[in-house]
Amino acid sequence: MSYAIEMRQIRKEFPGIVANDNITLQVEDGEIHALFGENGAGKSTLMNVLFGLYQPDRGEIYVHGEKAVIHDPNDATRLGIGMVHQHFMLIDKFTVAENIVLGREPKKNGVLDMKEAVKVVRELSEKYGLDVDPEKKVEEITVGMQQRVEILKTLYRGSDILIFDEPTAVLTPIEIQELIEIMKRLVHEGKSIILITHKLKEIFECCDRATVIRRGKNIDTVKISDTNPTELASMMVGRKVHVQVNDAPYNPQGKVLEIEHLNVADARKVEVIKDLNLTVHGGEILGIAGVDGNGQTELIEAIAGLRKTKSGTIKLNNQDVTNQRTRKMIEAGLGYIPEDRQKHGLVLDFSIAENMVLQTYYQKPYAQMGILQNKVIAKKAKKLIQEFDVRTPSEKTHARALSGGNQQKVIVAREVDRSPQLLIAAQPTRGLDVGAIEFIHGKLIEEKKKGKAVLLVSFELDEILHLSDRIAVIYEGYIIDIVSPKETNENELGLLMAGRKKGGSEA
Amino acid sequence: MSNLLKKVNWMTLLIPVISVILGLLCGAVIMLVIGYNPVLAYQSIVESIFLQPYYGGETIRAMIPLVLAGLAVAFSFRTGLFNIGVEGQLMVGWLASVACAISLGHLPKILLLPLSIVAGGAAGALWGFIPGFLKARFKVHEVISTIMMNYIALYTTAYLIKNFLYTEGERTPTIPSAASLASPFLANLTQGSRLHWGIIVAIIAVFAMWFLLWKTTKGYELRSVGFSPDASNYAGMSVARNIMLSLTISGIFAGLAGAMEGLGTYQYMTISSAFTGIGFNGIAVALLGLNTPIGVLLAGALFSGLQNGGLTMQANAGVPVELVNIIIALIIFFVGSSYAIKWALSRFSRKGKK
Numbered sequence: 001m002s003y004a005i006e007m008r009q010i011r012k013e014f015p016g017i018v019a020n021d022n023i024t025l026q027v028e029d030g031e032i033h034a035l036f037g038e039n040g041a042g043k044s045t046l047m048n049v050l051f052g053l054y055q056p057d058r059g060e061i062y063v064h065g066e067k068a069v070i071h072d073p074n075d076a077t078r079l080g081i082g083m084v085h086q087h088f089m090l091i092d093k094f095t096v097a098e099n100i101v102l103g104r105e106p107k108k109n110g111v112l113d114m115k116e117a118v119k120v121v122r123e124l125s126e127k128y129g130l131d132v133d134p135e136k137k138v139e140e141i142t143v144g145m146q147q148r149v150e151i152l153k154t155l156y157r158g159s160d161i162l163i164f165d166e167p168t169a170v171l172t173p174i175e176i177q178e179l180i181e182i183m184k185r186l187v188h189e190g191k192s193i194i195l196i197t198h199k200l201k202e203i204f205e206c207c208d209r210a211t212v213i214r215r216g217k218n219i220d221t222v223k224i225s226d227t228n229p230t231e232l233a234s235m236m237v238g239r240k241v242h243v244q245v246n247d248a249p250y251n252p253q254g255k256v257l258e259i260e261h262l263n264v265a266d267a268r269k270v271e272v273i274k275d276l277n278l279t280v281h282g283g284e285i286l287g288i289a290g291v292d293g294n295g296q297t298e299l300i301e302a303i304a305g306l307r308k309t310k311s312g313t314i315k316l317n318n319q320d321v322t323n324q325r326t327r328k329m330i331e332a333g334l335g336y337i338p339e340d341r342q343k344h345g346l347v348l349d350f351s352i353a354e355n356m357v358l359q360t361y362y363q364k365p366y367a368q369m370g371i372l373q374n375k376v377i378a379k380k381a382k383k384l385i386q387e388f389d390v391r392t393p394s395e396k397t398h399a400r401a402l403s404g405g406n407q408q409k410v411i412v413a414r415e416v417d418r419s420p421q422l423l424i425a426a427q428p429t430r431g432l433d434v435g436a437i438e439f440i441h442g443k444l445i446e447e448k449k450k451g452k453a454v455l456l457v458s459f460e461l462d463e464i465l466h467l468s469d470r471i472a473v474i475y476e477g478y479i480i481d482i483v484s485p486k487e488t489n490e491n492e493l494g495l496l497m498a499g500r501k502k503g504g505s506e507a
Numbered sequence: 508m509s510n511l512l513k514k515v516n517w518m519t520l521l522i523p524v525i526s527v528i529l530g531l532l533c534g535a536v537i538m539l540v541i542g543y544n545p546v547l548a549y550q551s552i553v554e555s556i557f558l559q560p561y562y563g564g565e566t567i568r569a570m571i572p573l574v575l576a577g578l579a580v581a582f583s584f585r586t587g588l589f590n591i592g593v594e595g596q597l598m599v600g601w602l603a604s605v606a607c608a609i610s611l612g613h614l615p616k617i618l619l620l621p622l623s624i625v626a627g628g629a630a631g632a633l634w635g636f637i638p639g640f641l642k643a644r645f646k647v648h649e650v651i652s653t654i655m656m657n658y659i660a661l662y663t664t665a666y667l668i669k670n671f672l673y674t675e676g677e678r679t680p681t682i683p684s685a686a687s688l689a690s691p692f693l694a695n696l697t698q699g700s701r702l703h704w705g706i707i708v709a710i711i712a713v714f715a716m717w718f719l720l721w722k723t724t725k726g727y728e729l730r731s732v733g734f735s736p737d738a739s740n741y742a743g744m745s746v747a748r749n750i751m752l753s754l755t756i757s758g759i760f761a762g763l764a765g766a767m768e769g770l771g772t773y774q775y776m777t778i779s780s781a782f783t784g785i786g787f788n789g790i791a792v793a794l795l796g797l798n799t800p801i802g803v804l805l806a807g808a809l810f811s812g813l814q815n816g817g818l819t820m821q822a823n824a825g826v827p828v829e830l831v832n833i834i835i836a837l838i839i840f841f842v843g844s845s846y847a848i849k850w851a852l853s854r855f856s857r858k859g860k861k
Contacts, residue, residue, distance in 0.1 A: 330742075330743045336741065343735070347735045347739070350731065350734060354727070370724050
């Protein structure tokens with residue numbers, strides 16, 4: 001039997017690192033095949049080899065049973081291989097149809113025939129159930145729609161083998177469901193799909209088989225129906241994985257954070273937080289669920305003193321801290337794991353040691369009379385690196401050189417170690433692999449057990465449901481409802497996130 | 508991956524060295540094309556600096572303001588700002604030191620000399636603070652405002668000299684010897700060069716920049732804001748205050764450079780209709796010195812060596828002095844273009860990591 005794609009014994013080396021070490025991947029016709037592994041396991045390298053962006057040092061590629069040499073993406077396209085990139089390659093100012101036909105425009109008498117283009121795109125999108133308006137500009141459509149445009153681009157070029165590079169990273173939960181439906185439809189129409197991912201849930205929802213790779217090596221190829229999430233996760237990280245569940249008893253203590261009638265405007269002076277009320281107690285994890293852009297960022301920034309409020313009060317430990325400077329907030333007991341770890345959480349060109357004292361560098365014992373105590377700082381950093389299992393050659397390594405998961409561990413180490421009364425964790429595990437997620441979830445639960453208040457903001461419903469003691473759903477800048485994770489489910493949360501309250505009334 | 512990083516670091520250090528070599532080689536080719544003997548020319552530069560005390564002394568003398576100006580640029584660079592206003596800060600520093608020396612001429616040397624130096628630094632600080640304030644408060648880009656401040660400095664100093672400190676020869680009176688950095692001892696040692704004690708100030712400044720940036724909490728903050736204003740803001744630092752502080756300190760270095768000229772080399776200030784050029788050369792020195800204090804010291808030594816040793820090229824090899832400026836320009840060109848190479852390389856290696 002011949003495979004749609006067969007990559008045999010692929011080896012690809014970069015200076016100082018073997019990214020792919022004799023990897024074999026066999027994708028059957030008409031299946032969704034997951035390529036599963038941690039960040040940096042070599043998934044993207046392997047797919048770049050298949051797509052012609054890298055040349056393998058060794059190994060052979062067969063497409064539909066025939067040996068193929070793929071020099072560049074044009075070769076790949078000719079062979080019917082299409083790639084849906086994680087970062088979209090679209091021109092914002094062009095319409096959907098223009099983007100799709102770009103490079104292969106239909107012509108009439110040597111002139112671009114836009115009518116034909118729109119027609120072809122419309123036909124394609126109907127055939128595969130990809131609902132997009134060909135005449136809208138890309139900048140006017142949602143991220144989920146943009147991804148469909150990327151899919152259509154590959155279909156327009158006649159691809160029958162589609163590579164999806166971590167397609168769900170940028171999508172909301174609803175869009176993820178829609179994407180899964182689309183992928184199933186594509187397979188139904190005779191396409192084969194390779195799904196690059198490190199998310200277990202997606203694999204179990206739509207894949208037929210999965211090839212697991214770890215540190216550049218093949219671990220196994222398994223049938224999804226013959227395995228379970230725990231087994232697959234262990235294969236990926238190479239040890240047993242415990243899914244961290246918030247099982248500590250819920251004993252809420254005193255109010256740590258109290259927000260009353262808060263109003264906040266964004267940079268364009270549009271009110272994005274409207275009359276918001278919220279309380280977080282010691283000893284609880286309060287999860288804020290919501291679709292991106294419903295005021296989560298502004299809410300956190302207002303609490304952290306990074307954004308001025310218009311009205312309302314914020315109290316920390318019964319002290320009014322509305323519009324306090326950030327440093328005062330930190331000194332008053334605020335810890336903050338920011339959403340954008342590279343931009344806001346770390347100074348990438350500082351060493352790990354320097355990053356570990358980013359808020360405390362001026363305090364004893366890290367400084368004496370304005371002079372940095374570099375030895376003390378290095379010692380502290382070494383201790384935290386060990387305690388939080390940051391994989392790095394030394395504490396002198398620049399934060400830039402670390403992987404995403406290790407960068408996040410540095411931030412978590414720094415924030416948790418200060419033992420703040422209130423810990424805000426915004427998207428603390430975005431883009432991380434199972435091992436790192438497990439670790440960070442464990443740390444958040446530990447903080448709760450210590451009686452601290454944890455405010456968790458996440459777009460991942462699973463994360464919210466697993467960790468929270470209470471879930472506050474934010475919609476258009478206010479808390480539409482607060483529910484208990486034991487008494488709710490993804491469906492109900494999804495409806496609340498879309499602004500629909502129990503009983504069916506539209507809010 | 509760590510191997511790759513190490514290589515890039517080596518590259519960083521190699522870039523200035525390679526640039527200097529390439530600059531000298533290209534200079535040699537130009538000389539050959541025009542019909543001069545480059546070996547003779549370079550030989551005369553090296554011999555004059557190292558074997559003729561006068562040229563050696565003049566080289567070190569010219570180094571003093573150049574290094575201070577380089578430090579001023581490098582300091583602001585380190586904190587993410589581009590101070591093009593070193594020239595203007597230098598001029599106000601020059602005038603302030605001379606004015607202080609003349610108006611407080613009755614004081615003993617032990618008071619007057621430090622006071623005059625401080626006056627120079629303070630004037631430079633003020634001239635740096637203004638663009639810093641404008642940037643922090645109104646988001647005026649420092650490149651624009653510091654350039655404007657240069658012109659204000661040029662004409663304000665001329666006006667002040669003309670109206671308040673004027674003497675024959677379109678200049679201020681000579682400062683009292685109690686405020687002078689000049690030293691007959693150093694002059695004798697170097698067969699009559701204008702070498703003065705300002706070299707000590709320059710060396711202290713080199714040390715001060717290193718200490719301030721890498722050993723103090725303020726320096727940590729300044730570097731942090733320089734690398735990432737966003738992360739610094741999230742960590743509770745005041746970005747605005749650090750911008751003002753950075754340009755103020757940068758201005759101090761520049762003002763001191765001016766004071767060294769006023770109290771050391773010239774002992775007065777002339778009304779000039781054009782910039783001294785030292786401030787702008789400081790940018791080149793900082794660039795070649797990779798914005799490190801020790802690098803600035805070495806780059807300053809190289810440039811002033813070329814400029815002063817170059818004076819003997821004409822006599823010994825018939826090569827016009829102007830060729831030195833071409834060589835300096837070539838070196839800067841290569842430093843600039845290897846930044847492009849390095850940038851490409853690092854982009855490449857970042858892609859490879861993914």
